[in-house]
Amino acid sequence: MERSSNQGVLFALAVLLLVAVGVVTIGERWWWLPPLASVHGAWIDTLFNITLVVTGIVFVLVHVLLAYFVWRYRARSAEQRAYFYLENKPLELTYTLIPAVVLTGLIAAGTRAWFQIQGPAPAEALRVRVVGEQFAWRFQYPGPDGKLGRFDPRFISDENPFGIDPEDPAGRDDFVVTEMHLPLNQPVEVLITAKDVLHSFFIPAMRVKQDAVPGMTTRFWFVPTVAGTYDIPCAELCGQGHYIMRGVLVVESAQEFERWQQEQTPVGELLSSMSQ
Numbered sequence: 684m685e686r687s688s689n690q691g692v693l694f695a696l697a698v699l700l701l702v703a704v705g706v707v708t709i710g711e712r713w714w715w716l717p718p719l720a721s722v723h724g725a726w727i728d729t730l731f732n733i734t735l736v737v738t739g740i741v742f743v744l745v746h747v748l749l750a751y752f753v754w755r756y757r758a759r760s761a762e763q764r765a766y767f768y769l770e771n772k773p774l775e776l777t778y779t780l781i782p783a784v785v786l787t788g789l790i791a792a793g794t795r796a797w798f799q800i801q802g803p804a805p806a807e808a809l810r811v812r813v814v815g816e817q818f819a820w821r822f823q824y825p826g827p828d829g830k831l832g833r834f835d836p837r838f839i840s841d842e843n844p845f846g847i848d849p850e851d852p853a854g855r856d857d858f859v860v861t862e863m864h865l866p867l868n869q870p871v872e873v874l875i876t877a878k879d880v881l882h883s884f885f886i887p888a889m890r891v892k893q894d895a896v897p898g899m900t901t902r903f904w905f906v907p908t909v910a911g912t913y914d915i916p917c918a919e920l921c922g923q924g925h926y927i928m929r930g931v932l933v934v935e936s937a938q939e940f941e942r943w944q945q946e947q948t949p950v951g952e953l954l955s956s957m958s959q
């Protein structure tokens with residue numbers, strides 16, 4: 684009896700020591716989310732924080748109570764039997780209804796944010812197509828006509844590495860790049876697909892992530908709010924080179940974005956020079 688309670692104290696001290704080491708060594712990286720850089724991301728972070736606080740309170744409360752009950756009702760003699768009841772309606776109702784209400788609230792808030800991000804983009808939104816391939820991202824921009832040309836992996840050949848339909852007039856002025864650029868504070872709708880296998884288009888700083896599926900177009904829209912350079916990792920284990928599949932997003936002023944667009948060569952020009 685005396686021995687086992689000493690073991691318990693030692694175990695508790697070891698746990699406390701581990702927590703203290705963790706807190707001291709984690710330093711400036713104590714918060715694991717990267718800096719936020721989009722309008723939609725603020726909703727995601729709010730949801731994340733609410734969920735963390737609610738589940739954190741429940742977690743601490745349940746474990747403190749659990750520890751207290753284990754200690755308070757421990758076996759003090761061999762004859763002692765644990766006290767229990769087979770049925771307790773008010774208690775059962777309470778511990779069913781409270782979590783049900785809290786979880787419904789969390790799910791409702793999450794669903795609302797989901798439909799805002801997945802809902803229709805504003806009419807003035809820039810549309811960019813993202814194509815995932817082993818092991819890079821390619822970005823198709825609509826060019827001066829503002830319309831994306833049709834894309835289908837079946838159009839991909841030595842003469843047409845982009846897979847843009849050569850018969851579609853909307854595609855002639857499009858351009859394809861390996862670095863994504865976006866103008867600051869302007870909504871962008873991203874149309875996502877893949878050439879070969881499943882990938883996942885993920886911009887942590889914007890708090891957006893969506894599967895890239897061959898033969899299918901997935902989408903979301905967002906508004907970048909902070910100029911800078913951001914990572915676009917692939918978040919789906921897509922093959923041996925998955926770890927190097929990391930694109931770059933540059934968010935810049937509208938003027939800089941305009942200048943960058945003008946420097947790009949339209950697909951129509953590239954295709955005709957390649958077929959010569």
Ligand SMILES: [Cu+2]
Pocket residue numbers: 815816818881882883917918919920921925928
């Ligand atoms: Cu990938």
